[in-house]
Amino acid sequence: MADPDEHPELLPGMARASVKASQAKARATRARKAAEAEPAAVDPVAQVLVDVPLAHLDRLFDYAVPAAMGEAAVPGARVKVRFAGQDVDGFVLARGERSEHTGRLSPLRRVVSAEPVLHPEIAGLAAELAERYAGTRSDVLRLAIPTRHATTEKEPAPPTVPWQHDAEAGEQAWAEHLPGPAFLRHLAVGGSPRAVWAAAPATDWPTLVAHAAAATHASGRGVVICVPDGKDVARVDRALVAVLGEGQHVTLTADAGPARRYRDFLAVSRGARRVVVGTRAAGFAPVRDLGLVVIWDDGDDLHAEPRAPYPHTRETLLLRAEREGAGALIGGFVRTVEAAYLLRTGWAQEIAADRAEVRRRVSVQVAGNETDRDVHARGARIPREVHLLVRDALESGPVLVQTPRLGYVNVLACERCRTPARCDVCQGPLALTGPATPPACRWCGTVDEAWACRECGYRGLRAPVLGDARTAEELGRALPNTRVRTSSGDTVLATVSAARQVVVATPGAEPVAEGGYAAVVLLDTWLLLSRIDLRAGEEALRRWADAAALVRPGGRVVAVGDPAHPTLQALVRWDPAGHAERETDERLAAHLPPASRLATITGEPGAVDDAVTLLAAPESAELLGPVEVADGESRVVVRVPRAEGADLSRALGELQRLRSARKLDAVRIQVDPPTL
Structure with missing residues (x-):
């Protein structure tokens, strides 16, 4: 009997058409498979970095490049490959003529995009960061390369816009920070100077950064500028725009939206824009011919990446500067220990204003003498002299009041015996959310209108710590007919006018006043200094100085606290360099960073013990712990001298690969964590 598939004319009309269609489809499938089997004529092997989270698979895999994908599968392109029985994403890192693999190579499944988004210098940077922080390249590249937006990718690159460099304006802007003008001239002729910049108070630091970028851009090179948050990016x-003009730079921030972020990224990747400003992710921008990296306020914890492998923006930029021969500028109103160490080792030079210029710009004092004379003022949170200062300053402009706590009254205690007020249901802390609300638990929300102290039975409550809302309420009562505004939490003001007003803000949320503040008041300084943290003093000084620097030239700053405390004394003298040197000496004596390299291993107690057993750390390594931390986890600290930091990173990376291959319980490894 004849086969209908071979003789469709024997079938009825509808069936005959169906068979012909299936035959055509089969022929197309065979042709496609034949084309896939045919390798590319040039460089038929692609080395692909597969996007998998397993540390032991963090290496390049060879795939065959079909002839049909020969032109599209360029180095840096996104591809789909078959891996472990499923289609996964990957990047082509290189093409070659042959593979060391002796068996048959699997072909690329698909070229997602022929756009080369992973440039060789960024791929090399990702590899070094992964090794330094004991992570994987895939994790680093997730931080570096934004999600693809297909429609945006089809758009042409923006045209280049001509501009004129005003070198004289740049030198005038930097004239009070020496040797700032020489730094700009070095950049303009193609040099790569490296500097740690201590900005004087009342400095318009964004303008000075823009002039440094302009000098570098004038030499035909690119610039990467990283700042802590979106408010700083906007500044x-x-x-x-004011210095370079429109169309010379792009901004890279997480809240820009996928389309705009990818558009700006492509403008940099294609070489249409060479100046980039943004937050952490901007440190990976593939700027052509990089000439300068800038980081502002490198002590801000927003520069520490919260996702694995937890790289710090400062280290990312300094590594890029070393790899690509670029200049570096580490700036801030205060100096971190890491920046001071760069000066001490000679890696960078100092840029700063002289003492006379600093004294001309700001006067800082600590409110404390009056409480010594007046016994009734010793318990006052805002001393009388501060109230008088605020009243006088309001005659000439706005006043900024910094308070370190958000909310109304976040902590309550017995008014008689000072025992902390706790919830009867969950033992959480009681707090007040407003002037007319009863105390309620911050953990479970239970309202306790009839609270009584468990120790003495007294029903009165006091507030040892007040938030910004309560502070604003107190100032509003003390200063009638004066507008009092708050900037904190979800409601952060970027700028305020020069009108007569009081602005109460939490650290980091201080708005910039038009023309500067007439006075700045720093409340509850003891609260920042009482943090149990390696960087408590450094962080307190940074937050105070960032607020104090917003005064207008000749403005006054008053801090309420202990006048004898060395950190407050550093603020009074405006001596961030001396404070950083003292902190550095203390850490060197205690074998703490930057004199050593630290790593923490955190996880379930059994997993941490196994990790310590498997870790082939250098002989000089010290193991501190384990200690119990939150949620039933334990933590071990591994410390080695700074010279052996690379050996420790390699050992931790090998530990990650070994545990991944053996499918052991995961542990979290952080190298040089920002805090302990």
């Missing part, structure tokens, strides 16, 4: 963006 630098405006300064770059």
